[in-house]
Amino acid sequence: MPSKSPRDSRQAARLLEPGPVVLVTAQFRSQPNVMTAAWVIPLSLDPPRVGVAIHPSRFTHELVTRGELFVLNVPTLELIDAVHRCGIVSGREFDKFLQAGLHPVDALAVDVPVIEECAAHIECGLVERLTLGDHDLFVGEVLAVSADDELFTDRWQISDDSPLIHHVALDLYAGLSRPYTARPEREEDEED
Numbered sequence: 001m002p003s004k005s006p007r008d009s010r011q012a013a014r015l016l017e018p019g020p021v022v023l024v025t026a027q028f029r030s031q032p033n034v035m036t037a038a039w040v041i042p043l044s045l046d047p048p049r050v051g052v053a054i055h056p057s058r059f060t061h062e063l064v065t066r067g068e069l070f071v072l073n074v075p076t077l078e079l080i081d082a083v084h085r086c087g088i089v090s091g092r093e094f095d096k097f098l099q100a101g102l103h104p105v106d107a108l109a110v111d112v113p114v115i116e117e118c119a120a121h122i123e124c125g126l127v128e129r130l131t132l133g134d135h136d137l138f139v140g141e142v143l144a145v146s147a148d149d150e151l152f153t154d155r156w157q158i159s160d161d162s163p164l165i166h167h168v169a170l171d172l173y174a175g176l177s178r179p180y181t182a183r184p185e186r187e188e189d190e191e192d
C-alpha cells in the first residue's frame with residue numbers, strides 16, 4: 001500500500017475540489033457500511049466543514065444519523081467496479097466491504113473505518129442534518145484528513161490522467177484528461 005500522511009484539516013476542500021465520487025463509510029454499534037456518493041461539497045475552510053447529500057432510504061442515512069460520524073474516502077480509477085457496486089446494493093442486505101473487495105481499517109480520529117484501498121480520507125463528526133428536499137444534507141466537521149503522498153501533495157496531481165473518478169450518469173463515469181492553468185486577466189479582456 002502507498003504511504004499516506006496526515007494533513008491539515010483545511011485540505012479537505014482541496015481533496016474535493018475536482019468533484020470526485022466518494023465512498024462514504026459510517027458505523028453504528030460496530031456495524032460498518034460503505035456507500036457511493038457523488039453529491040459531495042466543501043462547505044467551509046474555517047472551521048473546516050464538508051457536506052454530503054444522502055437520501056433517507058439509504059442504510060448510510062440511518063448509520064450517520066445514529067453514529068454522528070462519517071468518513072469520505074476518495075477512490076481512484078482502479079476501484080471503479082467497487083464504487084459502482086457500493087452504489088447499487090444496500091448494506092442492509094449485503095456486506096459491501098466483502099462484495100466489493102474493500103478493506104475497512106482504523107481511522108485516525110473517528111470510530112468509523114476508512115477504506116484502505118482509497119487514496120484519501122476525510123474523517124468527520126456530524127454537525128447538522130438539513131432537510132432541503134428529497135435528500136438530506138449531512139454537514140460534517142473535518143476531524144482528520146489523510147492522503148496518498150504521491151497522488152496528492154497540496155493538490156491532486158493531475159498530469160495526462162487524473163486518478164479520480166467522476167460520475168456522469170447511471171453506470172457512466174469519467175476521468176479528467178488533463179489540467180489547464182488559468183492565465184491572469186489579459187489586457188484585451190479588460191477592453192471588452
Ligand SMILES: Cc1cc2nc3c(=O)[nH]c(=O)nc-3n(C[C@H](O)[C@H](O)[C@H](O)COP(=O)(O)O)c2cc1C
Pocket residue numbers: 021033034035036037038039040053054055057058059060061083084086087088089090091092135167170
Ligand atoms: C455513482 C453513484 C453516485 C451516488 N451518489 C449518491 C449520493 O450522492 N447520495 C445518495 O443518497 N445516494 C447516492 N447514490 C446511491 C447510493 O449509493 C445507493 O442507494 C446505495 O445502495 C446506498 O447504500 P446503503 O443502503 O448501504 O447506504 C449513488 C450511486 C451511484 C452509483
